[in-house]
Structures are given as C-alpha cells and as structure tokens.
Amino acid sequence: MTNKLTAQTPLVVASHNQGKIREIRELLAHYGLTVKTATELDLEEPEETGTTFEANAELKAVAAANATGLPALADDSGFAVDGLNGDPGIYSARWAGPDKDFAQAMRNVEEKLQVKGATQANQRTCRFIAVLCLAWPDGETRFFRGEVEGLAVWPPRGDKGFGYDPMFQPEGHSITFGEMDSQQKHGWKPGGDKGLSHRSRAFKLFADACLEG
Template sequence: MRKLETKTIVVASHNAGKIREIQDLIGPFGFTAKSAAELNFVEPDETGTTFEENATIKALASAEASGLPALSDDSGLVIDALGGDPGVYTANWAEKPDGTRDFAMAMEKVEAALETAGASKPAQRAARFVSVLCLAWPDGHTELFRGEVEGTVVWPARGSQGFGYDPVFQPEGYETTFGEMSAEEKHGWKPGDAEALSHRARAFKIFVETCLEA
C-alpha cells in the first residue's frame, strides 16, 4: 500500500453533494482540495460495470489532468429485490432527457420497481449503500477502499438532508433515514472511533488507516 505524502489533492467529482461529503471527511486532516468541477475537468465516461472500475476511471482522469493525487468515489444503492439495481447505474436512474438529474424522480422509479416486484414488506426491501473510494496518483498507481452499510428502502421518502437516495434509505438499527440525519450523524467519524455509519465514511476510515496513518 502506498502512503499519501501530500496534503494537496483533487476530489475527482462533479457531484456537489458528494464533493461536500468528501471535503467534510478530509477537512479535519488538513487537506487542501479542489474538485474536478472547480477545475473544469471534463467528466470521463463511466464505462465500468463495477463500483471499483468506475471509481478508478474518475480518479485516474483527475490525477492525470492535475498532476496531483486524486480521490474519487463511486457509490450506489443496491437493492436485493431488484437484482442489485440500480447499483452502478444509481445516478443514471435520475437522469432526465436534458441531461440533468432528478433524484425525486429516481426514488419514485425505485418505489415503482419494488411495487412491480411485489416487495411491499420491510423484510422484502433489504438494500445496501456501497461506496468505493479510489486514490490515484499521476503515475497511474491506485488504491481502492470499499465501504457498505445495510438497510431498508422506505416509502414515502423522509427528510431533506444529504443527497441522492438518502431520504428512502433507513440504515439497519436506526429509525431515521439518511435524509433525516445531519451530516455529523450520517458520516461523522474521526480517528479512534471504532465504527463509522455511512458507506462513504466506512470507506474513508479504511483509506485513513491505509494511506494516512503511520
């Protein structure tokens, strides 16, 4: 495993919510970070069929364009009753004909698909959020870190915090959705904490333990 020696990196994303969460996570470690969106980098085509492949595509594109290490995230909602969908196509389910994304529409699509599948009871609506972080260097070296959190898809959507599908995902052991949690409740984690809640925070915990800690 390669250690990250610099405190200047690029967050390889154009997703405002994701950028905010990653910057919240890396901020306490003293990083100076700009996003691929701020730097006007072209979004690479995510042609992979796994979270790992797409995270790698994005991180390498930003690392090569900037000459700096880049940290990307590829994440999604995996629903058992839908055969793993939307999975790596989580963002695609929110795409509108004009190219913008509407996650309220996407959540309605998920609910309609679950109804079609006959998944009306909580036990039939098991799901997990998956996040894969990729740290890439300009020389092409990459490290991958995967985090998952189990839960249930609920309806109607609850809460206006977070982004994406957060309002319909209730993590295991909680009575609230990610959409009802503050950023601190959802992914607040710091070194020394035994556990992290969100999928992204869990992946980040592994990243810290692997690439930042001595």
C-alpha cells in the same frame, strides 16, 4: 512502497457531484490537506463505462491524476436493492436522468418494488455501497470499499443529504439518511470506529492506509 498523503500534499477530489464533494471535504477536514475539486479545476468528467464501482472510481481518479499531475481521490457509489436484483447499483445516477432528478429516481425504485409486491420489510432490504479510488500520477492506485445495510422506505423522509438518502433507513435506526445531519450520517471521527455511512466506512479504510495525522 505505498504513497502517503500528508498535510502538505495537494489532493484532487475527482467529482462534479456537489453532495459527494461536500461529504468528502467534511471527512478530510481533520487532515489539513489542500483540496481541489474536478469542478474547480474545470476537468472533464470521464464517461463511466465500467461494470463495477471499482472500475468507475478508477476511471475518474486516474483521469484526474493524469490531467493534473496530482494524487486524485474518486468515489463511485450507489443504491442496491435486493428485490430489484441489486438495481439501480452502478446505474444509480443514471436512474435520475440527465436532470439528476433523484425524486424521480426514488419513484422509479418504488414503482418497480410495487410491481413485485414488495410491501413487507423483509422484501425491501437494500444497501448503499461506496468505493474510493486513490490514484497517483506514477500509476499507483488503491481501492477502499464501504457498505451499509438498510431498508428502502416509502414515502421518502427528510431533506438532508442527497441522492437516495431520503428512502434509505440504515439497519438499527428509525430515521433515514435524509433525516440525519452529517455527523449522524457519517458516525465517524479520526481515531474512531468504522462509522455509519457507506462513504465514511470506505473513508475510514482510506484514512488508515493513506493519510498521516
């Protein structure tokens, strides 16, 4: 039987990334869970040695569940550019370097696209991918994947969101994630459709399968 999370269930958000933590807290707010983060609990951040988003999300979620004895939710996500053969992909955070300089990471993406002569919109297609893993102390794990298609734009626009948001213009929209507030970016509410962002699409699947309320 699949475990369910209720309003009485403590949940660990297995992340030290403040942008991810903020968005996951916003998505969880409706459900009334008691949420603690890996940062608040002073959990070690496991090395992400996986070769897929699923593997890295599982590493983080299982480590937090084992360390705390509580269910843990982890997110592994990235920016995949078709013209760069899917890079930076699972290495999106690493492209920002040890200082997490995403302005430099975006410049790295643009410089590599320029080398390839990718100046037209049809040469700059890309997507954001998010995989959520929910791990329980009893060993059960569940995975939920969300993707959103778009274009890699230059120069970056907007100072909202985090990471590569300012250079990602989702399909069907004229502004970037960096120009959207959280409600626009998520585009989802409990009982609604799948949402806009990769994270909200993964969260919708997670909520339908694992949350009560």
